[in-house]
Amino acid sequence: MELDSRNERLIFSTSTHWVKYVSGILFNGLFFSLGIILLVVANIAVLTVVSLTTFFVGTILVLFAHHRFFHKIMSEAMLDIFVTTDRVIYFDDSLFLCDDEHEIPLEKVAAVEVLQRGLVRNILDFGILWFDTGGGYQDLKRSVPNVPHPDQVSEIISKVIKERYQRSFLEHSNGRTLAPDET
Incomplete structure (x- = not known):
């Protein structure tokens, strides 16, 4: 991630919505509950083989859920959406497993669209930002x-794009001050 020589500035930064934790919490809650149930069964089991087996499996499930939960918290505990004067940067990372960086240069962006489909997304106010770079189809690599x-984030990005357009228009007008609609 190199900064351009034109003094790229940070305009906005945020983390992704907390809803990203819900599936992990449900998944870990299921394994944790199943592990606790197996530990209780191990405690009341009469046969030693059944007791040891259920105790071992229950302990493994509880430890797995515990470690996976904290792995998710440690992986997601940082800002991962940045808007600068030149680009939008999005980090998709998971501790020790994945460290992806997506950069979308604003000079190639024609429009920013908000995809907020569904009742849950509208109630919790989160969605997908899709960047139209002239291809016309919705590609997840550009979102x-x-x-x-x-x-609000779309408005911020649109404002930065508009300011970039006005600045480049003034630079290309050879010193003359022209309105953006004059050609």
Whole structure:
């Protein structure tokens, strides 16, 4: 991630929406509950073989759920959406497993669209930001998922794009001050 020589500035940064934790909590809660149930069964089991087996499996499930939960918290405990004067940067990372960085240069962005489909996304106010770079079809490589308050973030990005357009228009007018609609 190199900064451009034109003094790229940070305009906005945020973390993705907390809804990203819900599936992990449900998954870990299921394994944790199953592990606790197996530990209780191991405590009341009459046969030693059944007791030891259920105790071992229950302990493994509880430890797995515990470690997976804290792995998710440690992986997601940072800001991962950045808007600068030149680009939008989105980090998709998981501790020790994945460290992806997605950069979308604003000079190639024609429009920013908010995809906020479904009742849950509208109630919790999160969605997907999709960047139209002229291809016309919605490609997930040009999108940022789980953006909190996507309408506000889209407005910020659109404002930065408009300022870039006006600045480049003034630079290309050879010193003359022209309105953006004059050609």
